[in-house]
Structure formats: structure tokens, C-alpha cells
Amino acid sequence: MKSLISAEAWNGQVRAVRRARVTPGQGCIIEQTPNGCILSGAGKIRWRHPWQVSAQWNVDPTIQPLGGQWTATLWPGFVNAQDVTIEVEVASKPNVQKQPVQVPLTEEDPPLLILSGFRDPAAPGLPQASDDGDIIIPPGEGYPKFFDSLGVVPASNGGTGLGALDSTPDPTRTRQIRGCDIALVTPRLATHQQVDVLDPGTDAQSVSISTVFDNTALINAKSAHWLIATSKWEPPMEPTDLDRLMGTAVEPQTDEIKIATVWLVSPPDVGSDAQPDETWTAYPQHFVFWNLNYASRAQISAAPPQPLKLVTGLALGVADTLINGLLSPLNDANAEVSAMLNAANFSGRYWSI
Incomplete structure (x- = not known):
């Protein structure tokens, strides 16, 4: 006796098979065989996620007194499947004043994002006055705990009175830290x-x-x-x-x-x-x-x-x-x-x- 399978049941089984199927990925290759899948891949590969930041120092003698500046490039990420851009200054012709232009992250020559401002997360906040007339020094912003092991100076604890601006230094932690968002x-x-x-x-x-x-x-x-x-x-x-x-x-x-x-x-x-x-x-x-x-x-x-x-x-x-x-x-x-x-x-x- 022949039995018929409904379209709904058939489609459900197809979806179940597809969900269980091994799919290839970056550095990963599969081979379908009657006895299953053979999976092979690279032993070591670097995966770059969208928006991954790479920071580098760019030498520029015109920038004094440092002689350069910190810049960043980002691995392309998309918003609503649209390109995201960085504003850079370029000259259309030699000896022509540079004009700001929006350059997509997907350009073959990635645009550089200038890290033009830095903050000191270890420094105390600006002094404030309480209702009682006391001077209050807010604590420092702080930074990820990872940097403690690198010997970065501790963040200020803040306190009351101008004396809170002077923290006791730790002789084992003398590295400074700066941040840019x-x-x-x-x-x-x-x-x-x-x-x-x-x-x-x-x-x-x-x-x-x-x-x-x-x-x-x-x-x-x-x-x-x-x-x-x-x-x-x-x-x-x-x-x-x-x-x-x-x-x-x-x-x-x-x-x-x-x-x-x-x-x-x-x-x-x-x-x-x-x-x-x-x-x-x-x-x-x-x-x-x-x-x-x-x-x-x-x-x-x-x-x-x-x-x-x-x-x-x-x-x-x-x-x-x-x-x-x-x-x-x-x-x-x-x-x-x-x-x-x-x-x-x-x-x-x-x-x-």
C-alpha cells in the first residue's frame, strides 16, 4: 500500500536535513561522502570581525612636536547593508587645497581615521563643590583590568579636599595610559x-x-x-x-x-x-x-x-x-x-x- 507524504511534512524534513548539514567557513573545507562529511581546515587563521580596529603611528614631519599622529583603520562593517565612511581630506589635483571627502571602508586603499584627541582615564575628575562647601574630587574614569598587569598607573580614587588630587605613586606601575573612542x-x-x-x-x-x-x-x-x-x-x-x-x-x-x-x-x-x-x-x-x-x-x-x-x-x-x-x-x-x-x-x- 502506497502512502503519501504531505508537502508540509516533506518541507519540514528538508529543513531538518539542511539544519544538520555541515557548512564550510573561512579556513574550513568540507567534502560530502556517502558515509558523512570530511572536514578539513587551516591549522591557524586570523578571523577579522566587522569593525575590527587596527591602530598605527603615521610619520608626518609637518606635525610638530611629535612628528606624526596616531590613526586607525577598520575592517569594513555595514549598516542596513550600506557602506560606512570616514571623512578624509584629499586633493583632486596637485597643488590644490585638500577638501573633505567621505571614503567607504570598503575602498581598496582603506581610509585612515585620525585619532586626534585622547583622555587620561587615570586622572581625577574636575573639582566640584558640595552643598556644604567642601571640595570634592571625583575619581578617575578607570580602564580595563587587563592593563593592571602591564604596569599602568592606578586610577585616582578621588576624595574630599584638594589633597585628593595628589595620589601616592606605585613604583611598580609607571606606565601612562590614554584613550580615544x-x-x-x-x-x-x-x-x-x-x-x-x-x-x-x-x-x-x-x-x-x-x-x-x-x-x-x-x-x-x-x-x-x-x-x-x-x-x-x-x-x-x-x-x-x-x-x-x-x-x-x-x-x-x-x-x-x-x-x-x-x-x-x-x-x-x-x-x-x-x-x-x-x-x-x-x-x-x-x-x-x-x-x-x-x-x-x-x-x-x-x-x-x-x-x-x-x-x-x-x-x-x-x-x-x-x-x-x-x-x-x-x-x-x-x-x-x-x-x-x-x-x-x-x-x-x-x-x-
């Missing part, structure tokens, strides 16, 4: 709130909060996504609920994510004010290892609520003006709450699969 930037549509002043007598409302769209950064961007280097990256400041309640919310026109930090470690016995040169050693620390997807929330704001009015026509309309004036505080409060609850939100998110 690399971030990915994506321009986007943004909004800001606008407050219009009205006449309480005729409009029954003294303020109206509306939303204005701003695409300046988006239309002026020379690339959909690009990389920057900064001494210490901070995420763009998003408006708070209080900002939206007061009608002062202003969205940033870019979304950003930190890709990596390049740590530079000095030779032993270097001063705390030393600048990184060719004698220092670079150690990249990565935060993103895969290609990215990106999307904006594109949450459109609701229209401002219509103010509550009471039209009676009493006393030749004079009563209407008085009533509208009494309703104005109520309508103002309603407009503020509505602006907070129904505010636009175009902030984006990055994710990987």
Missing part, C-alpha cells in the same frame, strides 16, 4: 517643540505647544553612516519628559553608537602629561562585532488639543472673554500634558542579528 554616526529626522503665545480672552488658552520637524542634518549629510574619533564619546542627549512637559524638547539630529576604544600605553617612567607618540603601544577594545541594522522609531506626534471654550453671547460677548480667561489655565495644563504624552520620537536603534 570610535563611534558610528547616523543622521536622522528630528523634531523640536514650539511654544506659541495666545490670547486667553479670545483663545481660552495662553500657550499652545506644537511640533516642528527638522531635517537639516539629514539633507546635508554626505553619507548615510560615518565614523568619528573623539577623546570621550557621549551619547546624544535625548529630551526628558520634563522637557516635553514644558514644551522645550529638542531631539538630536543624529543617532550614535560606540564601536571601539583605542587604548594607548606608554613605556615605563613617562610623565603624566606625556602625549602619545611612536613609542606607545595600541590596544583596541571592541564593543560591536557584527554588521548592524538601524531604524528610527518615526513616532509622529498628535495634533495639539483644541482648547475648551464656552460661547454664551452674554453681555455682548464680554462674558465670553471672562469665561475664556477662567478656562485658560485648564487648557494650558491640558496642552502641556498632551505635549508630553503625545510627543514625537524619532530616536533610532541599532541592532545585530
Whole structure:
């Protein structure tokens, strides 16, 4: 007796077989045989993940007093399958002033990202004053524990009083450390709130909060996504609920994510004010290892609520003006709450699969 298999069952078995099938990869070769798969591969191979950073010292006699600068190249990564760029200055012709150009990471000659600013994560923060009038010295930012074994100077513990600026040195740890962050930037549509002043007598409302769209950064961007280097990256400041309640919310026109930090470690016995040169050693620390997807929330704001009015026509309309004036505080409060609850939100998110 012949039995038939349904298309659904057949497709399920095919998917199960495909999931169990060995697939080749970088440095890995397979050979299908009736008795199974023969797997062979390279004994040693270096795998480069997207956004992998390589830092190097570039000699440039025009840069004084160091005679060069630290730069970085990145193994190509993609956002929404689009190229990511680095802005470099190039001259189209000899003896012509250089112009900034966005160069994709996929170029045969990879663009160099200049690491132009460094921070000292071991140094204490800026002095602050407490409510009691005491001087408070915040502790140093710190760095990955890996660098302790290299003899990097300890981070400042901070404390109270100017004496906290002077830390007890450790004679076994005399190497200095500097950091520079690399971030990915994506321009986007943004909004800001606008407050219009009205006449309480005729409009029954003294303020109206509306939303204005701003695409300046988006239309002026020379690339959909690009990389920057900064001494210490901070995420763009998003408006708070209080900002939206007061009608002062202003969205940033870019979304950003930190890709990596390049740590530079000095030779032993270097001063705390030393600048990184060719004698220092670079150690990249990565935060993103895969290609990215990106999307904006594109949450459109609701229209401002219509103010509550009471039209009676009493006393030749004079009563209407008085009533509208009494309703104005109520309508103002309603407009503020509505602006907070129904505010636009175009902030984006990055994710990987």
C-alpha cells in the first residue's frame, strides 16, 4: 500500500536535513561522502570581525612636536547593508587645497581615521563643590583590568579636599595610559517643540505647544553612516519628559553608537602629561562585532488639543472673554500634558542579528 507524504511534512524534513548539514567557513573545507562529511581546515587563521580596529603611528614631519599622529583603520562593517565612511581630506589635483571627502571602508586603499584627541582615564575628575562647601574630587574614569598587569598607573580614587588630587605613586606601575573612542554616526529626522503665545480672552488658552520637524542634518549629510574619533564619546542627549512637559524638547539630529576604544600605553617612567607618540603601544577594545541594522522609531506626534471654550453671547460677548480667561489655565495644563504624552520620537536603534 502506497502512502503519501504531505508537502508540509516533506518541507519540514528538508529543513531538518539542511539544519544538520555541515557548512564550510573561512579556513574550513568540507567534502560530502556517502558515509558523512570530511572536514578539513587551516591549522591557524586570523578571523577579522566587522569593525575590527587596527591602530598605527603615521610619520608626518609637518606635525610638530611629535612628528606624526596616531590613526586607525577598520575592517569594513555595514549598516542596513550600506557602506560606512570616514571623512578624509584629499586633493583632486596637485597643488590644490585638500577638501573633505567621505571614503567607504570598503575602498581598496582603506581610509585612515585620525585619532586626534585622547583622555587620561587615570586622572581625577574636575573639582566640584558640595552643598556644604567642601571640595570634592571625583575619581578617575578607570580602564580595563587587563592593563593592571602591564604596569599602568592606578586610577585616582578621588576624595574630599584638594589633597585628593595628589595620589601616592606605585613604583611598580609607571606606565601612562590614554584613550580615544570610535563611534558610528547616523543622521536622522528630528523634531523640536514650539511654544506659541495666545490670547486667553479670545483663545481660552495662553500657550499652545506644537511640533516642528527638522531635517537639516539629514539633507546635508554626505553619507548615510560615518565614523568619528573623539577623546570621550557621549551619547546624544535625548529630551526628558520634563522637557516635553514644558514644551522645550529638542531631539538630536543624529543617532550614535560606540564601536571601539583605542587604548594607548606608554613605556615605563613617562610623565603624566606625556602625549602619545611612536613609542606607545595600541590596544583596541571592541564593543560591536557584527554588521548592524538601524531604524528610527518615526513616532509622529498628535495634533495639539483644541482648547475648551464656552460661547454664551452674554453681555455682548464680554462674558465670553471672562469665561475664556477662567478656562485658560485648564487648557494650558491640558496642552502641556498632551505635549508630553503625545510627543514625537524619532530616536533610532541599532541592532545585530
